[in-house]
Amino acid sequence: MNSIFHIKYFLFGIFSLIGAIVFAQELPENEDENNPEDVTKNDWQKLGFGAIEYVQPITTGDNNFFGLGIKGKSGFNIRAQLFVYEHIFVSATIGTSYFTVNDKSLVGNYNKTQVNHQYVNIGYEIIPVKNVRIGLSFSVFGQVDHENKSRTNTNDAFQIDDGQVRSYEGYIDYMLNKEFAICLNYSYRNDKMDIVSPPEIQSLFERASFHNIGVGVKLYFGQSAVFPTVFE
Amino acid sequence: MLLTLFFMVSCGPPEFEKNTRILVKGNIVDENDVPVSNIKINIYTERARGAFVLGNGSTNEDGSFSIISLFDRDEEFQIEIYGEQLFSNYFYLRDTKDHPIRNLIYDLGIVKLNRLAQLNYNITRTSPPNTQLKYAFQYLNTECFQVFDNRGLNLVESRCLEEVNLNRTLSENQPEISRGFTTLLGSVVSFTYSIDNKPEITETFTIDTEDYEFNFSY
Structure with missing residues (x-):
């Protein structure tokens, strides 16, 4: 069983866990009146969110084949995030980004690349002002495959490159109400690729680097972290 | 249903070697050993649907070329150097299924094209x-066809000018x-x-x- 299967099971596990915890959580009745000290925390603390994002990938770097020969086009992500303990969260992301080749002499003869990724991040979120949430995270594991497609008038063909996701991310959410938020995301991807090439060009193919700027919507749920009282 | 599935799978677009890039390099000179620029080089593989270009490029001012290409394990892997109307054509042929180059460098050395x-x-x-x-x-x-295997140039199968x-x-x-x-x-x-x-x-x-x-x- 390869790591992609592990990640898929992990994602399935996260979604199952979210479902189980959401249904298990009971909304405290009249808690605000009974314990005024909890008002602030009950407002911001969530179990997690689900999000869908449009992203604009921008390739970068003059030391990797992505930065030199590939141009970003568009993409989307679906993300689930769980707050494990107060501000600390774990998120799982699956998505696809689309790229076009602008220098075939540097990458090989193909026209476009479809990047399919799935990865897990851990991070920390702060709430600097009311209705605004800022989170930072990095990937702990993840898989990416690049489907490189060539198309001529008569024939289509493809080739696959694999790698491991290295992602460093940040987001700013603006809460429209207690559940819905619009978000602005940034991530820097510096994926480690499994491409084998001659030693004199190997450094070009070790990494695939690009920025992602995205916007999306989020649906927050729950009122407490997965382990709300672990340190209490 | 199985037949339909087989048809769909077998008729899909061909997939080339995963996670692999090769480097094709060399120098092109004319019959007087003068470097020749702007000569086109194509790296081909042959599949049931026809020939596919894995990589391409052209020579620099000094006659050198260095092309990064996809790779395919193919009995009829070819590197074609087109002299077009001015120079002779050169074809490097190799069975990369049985005789791939381990370091992934296909160095053609000095290739002489005749005017x-x-x-x-x-x-x-x-x-x-x-x-x-x-x-x-x-x-x-x-036209010059040179066939290579793990022992080097196969003179029996090669045909040159x-x-x-x-x-x-x-x-x-x-x-x-x-x-x-x-x-x-x-x-x-x-x-x-x-x-x-x-x-x-x-x-x-x-x-x-x-x-x-x-x-x-x-």
């Missing part, structure tokens, strides 16, 4: 009707002809003829210009 010349010939008849002319041109063709024989007979049906062919500039061409089955006579001449005219009357 081409067009020989146009006019044969006219001045002799009485019913005179028969049998003639033959012997000249070098303009081989001699071509062009034989014709002119008689009452077609007493005169104007044709042409492409050969190498600086090469020697033989013209052998026989009039009315008399003993053959051979003339040789060197192609010293890119548009060579050859006129013969019998």
Whole structure:
């Protein structure tokens, strides 16, 4: 069983866990009146969110084949995030980004690349002002495959490159109400690729680097972290 | 249903070698060892649906080239250097299924391309009707196929700038002809003829210009 299967099971596990915890959580009745000290925390603390994002990938770097020969086009992500303990969260992301080749002499003869990724991040979120949430995270594991497609008038063909996701991310959410938020995301991807090439060009193919700027919507749920009282 | 599934799978687009890039490099010079720029190089693989280009590029001002390409394990993997109308063509062939290069560098070294010349010939008849002319041109063709395996150049299977024989007979049906062919500039061409089955006579001449005219009357 390869790591992609592990990640898929992990994602399935996260979604199952979210479902189980959401249904298990009971909304405290009249808690605000009974314990005024909890008002602030009950407002911001969530179990997690689900999000869908449009992203604009921008390739970068003059030391990797992505930065030199590939141009970003568009993409989307679906993300689930769980707050494990107060501000600390774990998120799982699956998505696809689309790229076009602008220098075939540097990458090989193909026209476009479809990047399919799935990865897990851990991070920390702060709430600097009311209705605004800022989170930072990095990937702990993840898989990416690049489907490189060539198309001529008569024939289509493809080739696959694999790698491991290295992602460093940040987001700013603006809460429209207690559940819905619009978000602005940034991530820097510096994926480690499994491409084998001659030693004199190997450094070009070790990494695939690009920025992602995205916007999306989020649906927050729950009122407490997965382990709300672990340190209490 | 299984047949449909098989059809869908077998008819899908071909997939080339995963996670692999190769480097194809070398230097191209002409017959006088002068570097040749702007020569196109294509790296091909052959599949059931036809030939696919894995990578391509062209030579620099100094005649060197270095092309990053996809790779395919194929019995008919080819690197083709096109001299187009100016130079001879060169083909590097290798069975990369059984004889891949481990370090992924396909270094062609120095590849010599010969400048081409067009020989146009006019044969006219001045002799009485019913005179028969049998003639033959012997000249070098303009393509070089070199087959490589793990031991290096396979001389048995390689064919490079081989001699071509062009034989014709002119008689009452077609007493005169104007044709042409492409050969190498600086090469020697033989013209052998026989009039009315008399003993053959051979003339040789060197192609010293890119548009060579050859006129013969019998």
